[in-house]
Amino acid sequence: MKNRKYILKERPRGEVGLQHIEMIEEEVPDIRKGEVIIKTRYISVDPYMRNRMNDVKSYVPPYDLNGLLGGDATGEIVMSKCEEWKVGDLVCGSFGWQVYAKIKGKRLTRIDTSMGDESAWLGILGLTGLTAYFGLLQLGQPSAGETLVISGAAGAVGSIAGQIGKLYGCRVVGIAGSDKKVSYLKDALGFDEAINYKNYPSIRKPLKNLCPSGVDVYFDNVGGEISDGIMYLINDRARIVLCGQIAQYNEGRIPTGPRLNAQLLVHRGRMEGFIVYDFINQFDEARDALSNWYKERKIIAPESIAKSFEMIPHAFLGLFKGENQGKQLVSLI
Amino acid sequence: MKNRKYILKERPRGEVGLQHIEMIEEEVPDIRKGEVIIKTRYISVDPYMRNRMNDVKSYVPPYDLNGLLGGDATGEIVMSKCEEWKVGDLVCGSFGWQVYAKIKGKRLTRIDTSMGDESAWLGILGLTGLTAYFGLLQLGQPSAGETLVISGAAGAVGSIAGQIGKLYGCRVVGIAGSDKKVSYLKDALGFDEAINYKNYPSIRKPLKNLCPSGVDVYFDNVGGEISDGIMYLINDRARIVLCGQIAQYNEGRIPTGPRLNAQLLVHRGRMEGFIVYDFINQFDEARDALSNWYKERKIIAPESIAKSFEMIPHAFLGLFKGENQGKQLVSLI
Numbered sequence: 001m002k003n004r005k006y007i008l009k010e011r012p013r014g015e016v017g018l019q020h021i022e023m024i025e026e027e028v029p030d031i032r033k034g035e036v037i038i039k040t041r042y043i044s045v046d047p048y049m050r051n052r053m054n055d056v057k058s059y060v061p062p063y064d065l066n067g068l069l070g071g072d073a074t075g076e077i078v079m080s081k082c083e084e085w086k087v088g089d090l091v092c093g094s095f096g097w098q099v100y101a102k103i104k105g106k107r108l109t110r111i112d113t114s115m116g117d118e119s120a121w122l123g124i125l126g127l128t129g130l131t132a133y134f135g136l137l138q139l140g141q142p143s144a145g146e147t148l149v150i151s152g153a154a155g156a157v158g159s160i161a162g163q164i165g166k167l168y169g170c171r172v173v174g175i176a177g178s179d180k181k182v183s184y185l186k187d188a189l190g191f192d193e194a195i196n197y198k199n200y201p202s203i204r205k206p207l208k209n210l211c212p213s214g215v216d217v218y219f220d221n222v223g224g225e226i227s228d229g230i231m232y233l234i235n236d237r238a239r240i241v242l243c244g245q246i247a248q249y250n251e252g253r254i255p256t257g258p259r260l261n262a263q264l265l266v267h268r269g270r271m272e273g274f275i276v277y278d279f280i281n282q283f284d285e286a287r288d289a290l291s292n293w294y295k296e297r298k299i300i301a302p303e304s305i306a307k308s309f310e311m312i313p314h315a316f317l318g319l320f321k322g323e324n325q326g327k328q329l330v331s332l333i
Numbered sequence: 334m335k336n337r338k339y340i341l342k343e344r345p346r347g348e349v350g351l352q353h354i355e356m357i358e359e360e361v362p363d364i365r366k367g368e369v370i371i372k373t374r375y376i377s378v379d380p381y382m383r384n385r386m387n388d389v390k391s392y393v394p395p396y397d398l399n400g401l402l403g404g405d406a407t408g409e410i411v412m413s414k415c416e417e418w419k420v421g422d423l424v425c426g427s428f429g430w431q432v433y434a435k436i437k438g439k440r441l442t443r444i445d446t447s448m449g450d451e452s453a454w455l456g457i458l459g460l461t462g463l464t465a466y467f468g469l470l471q472l473g474q475p476s477a478g479e480t481l482v483i484s485g486a487a488g489a490v491g492s493i494a495g496q497i498g499k500l501y502g503c504r505v506v507g508i509a510g511s512d513k514k515v516s517y518l519k520d521a522l523g524f525d526e527a528i529n530y531k532n533y534p535s536i537r538k539p540l541k542n543l544c545p546s547g548v549d550v551y552f553d554n555v556g557g558e559i560s561d562g563i564m565y566l567i568n569d570r571a572r573i574v575l576c577g578q579i580a581q582y583n584e585g586r587i588p589t590g591p592r593l594n595a596q597l598l599v600h601r602g603r604m605e606g607f608i609v610y611d612f613i614n615q616f617d618e619a620r621d622a623l624s625n626w627y628k629e630r631k632i633i634a635p636e637s638i639a640k641s642f643e644m645i646p647h648a649f650l651g652l653f654k655g656e657n658q659g660k661q662l663v664s665l666i
Contacts (some may be wrong), residue, residue: 051599058599059569223594236392242598254595258587261556265575265606266384266391273598 001028005098006070006312008053008063014252016050016320021069021313028100036085036108038075038093038101042305043330044122045316046071046156050249059275070096070312072126074111074118082106092121097312099332115291116301123327124160124301127276129290131243132160134279137168139241139272140217144169147211149230152221153194154181154302155319156327157243160290161219162191163299170217173210175203175226177322184325189300197226204229214238222247224257231260240264240271250320302326334361338431339403339645341386341396347585349383349653354402354646361433369418369441371408371426371434375638376663377455378649379404379489383582392608403429403645405459407444407451415439425454430645432665448624449634456660457493457634460609462623464576465493467612470501472574472605473550477502480544482563485554486527487514487635488652489660490576493623494552495524496632503550506543508536508559510655517658522633530559537562547571555580557590564593573597573604583653635659 002025009022052063077089082105090111095101116125148165152158153174165172174185174194185194193210197203214235220227224247293299304324306315312330335358342355385396410422415438424441428434449458481498485491486507498505507518507527518527526543530536547568553560557580626632637657639648645663
């Protein structure tokens with residue numbers, strides 16, 4: 001039985017492109033006791049994967065050169081030497097960009113479709129939703145009546161974080177990269193305001209108009225100049241949640257920008273990074289909350305689904321061009 | 334009776350100099366019920382006063398143009414229409430750079446010399462010591478065995494913060510601007526290591542050698558390039574305490590530097606600003622702790638004392654040239 005998988009052919013310096021990714025074929029390996037073979041159904045592509053292409057120590061280890069790319073996916077067990085799993089079971093786990101995955105059974109999570117659709121287990125019920133949940137609630141600590149600004153608001157995490165903010169009574173203002181996304185945030189997801197940063201040389205002034213009471217919580221998915229504009233608007237005791245810095249993932253070297261720590265200082269603000277696994281002991285309760293909101297239609301979990309295995313690199317590269325709205329997945333079914 | 338005082342003659346754009354400060358004479362005003370006249374004895378000059386010269390909303394209000402300069406001072410009551418105070422009482426409070434101060438009695442603190450010398454009430458027992466105490470312990474949350482790095486380590490706040498860090502079992506590394514200060518930090522104050530940043534184009538490499546286990550807590554008094562070097566060395570869950578940014582107080586516009594929020598993100602670090610008044614309800618217990626350490630000689634509270642009223646502007650300007658070692662005061666006695 002043949003497997004197909006994507007490997008890291010070359011580490012990108014600067015912008016990642018198709019030349020750094022290679023598809024190879026190989027035999028599906030035999031499995032030993034405790035292992036299963038999964039046939040992949042949905043694959044998640046995420047901005048953080050760009051960082052794993054660098055040979056740099058980070059909170060997730062770098063991909064090996066010529067090693068498998070990717071992260072979370074869903075699939076169906078097609079072979080099992082593990083008591084816990086039988087053929088036909090639907091699972092999710094970190095088994096990457098490949099058609100067939102050999103993995104230890106204990107590293108898988110059972111998909112419970114009564115909690116949400118299979119694809120939702122990569123989105124609102126997966127690391128995406130959990131990241132939005134813990135980042136906003138644990139680090140952002142929003143209170144009713146506060147102003148929450150979200151950059152990358154139409155992305156997978158941002159679109160969920162904003163809706164959670166609404167459930168907590170915040171005034172939610174989203175920043176996105178197209179007029180279409182702005183309409184979507186306001187009309188479909190219930191954001192109070194949204195702004196297309198590409199329409200302005202700097203978002204500082206237009207955003208000030210949308211945040212007449214300043215910014216109490218900033219959920220940052222992008223970094224760079226967009227974040228600069230927001231830092232000028234923070235209120236005393238503002239919380240800045242560092243969730244992503246996509247604006248600089250493709251930079252070959254560290255870019256420069258204004259030194260704005262004095263803003264944090266005079267406003268006694270807090271800026272904090274996190275990784276969702278810090279909260280792994282609370283995943284179940286968070287997933288329950290997210291599932292309830294999702295089933296009650298209090299939170300919409302938008303998805304952009306590309307079709308077929310061949311589309312994986314394109315779907316991934318599209319993240320950096322802002323092509324996705326909500327969670328970007330690739331369907332192999 | 335004639336008073337002499339320093340006023341803000343002109344708001345500096347960029348570097349502050351003597352031309353922005355003027356001494357004037359005026360009659361000491363009459364007092365009403367509840368007020369006292371103080372004859373000033375010791376005056377505090379502090380870097381934050383440069384910020385108050387700008388017409389910018391901050392956590393302390395800006396000085397008025399042609400208004401009194403300065404902050405905390407000590408003095409002796411020479412006239413009183415306030416039941417609580419009698420002539421001869423020794424007090425401290427925020428009565429600025431002047432020889433005689435009219436002030437409401439309730440805005441004064443009684444100096445208890447059994448807790449520390451009069452001048453210490455502007456240093457280790459004053460806002461300086463309290464800032465070091467709350468900044469390090471509440472925001473920095475140091476644990477025994479962790480590495481604490483302090484910039485501006487030979488300054489008023491830094492020298493106390495470092496010694497508190499030692500009492501909490503940290504490996505303490507100070508950054509200062511002269512070889513003499515470096516010796517002082519290591520030999521007199523008990524810092525484990527110290528480094529003169531002026532001896533290196535960047536402190537990143539030499540500091541790495543002094544912090545073989547990375548940096549867990551960074552107490553930042555300076556900002557700018559020194560802080561950049563430290564951000565590359567932070568450990569997971571590092572705490573960065575934003576206490577001051579003296580490196581840019583004299584900049585006419587916001588300087589640029591490398592965008593290092595990604596360092597915070599991948600290390601799940603926290604950067605936080607504060608103002609000592611956030612902890613005003615805990616001032617008494619903090620002052621007791623600081624007083625005990627001071628009296629037991631567990632903490633040395635270094636002072637640089639300039640003599641005479643005429644030296645106030647020079648002592649203040651010297652802060653930005655790194656001329657002081659420890660707390661800079663001016664004595665009028």
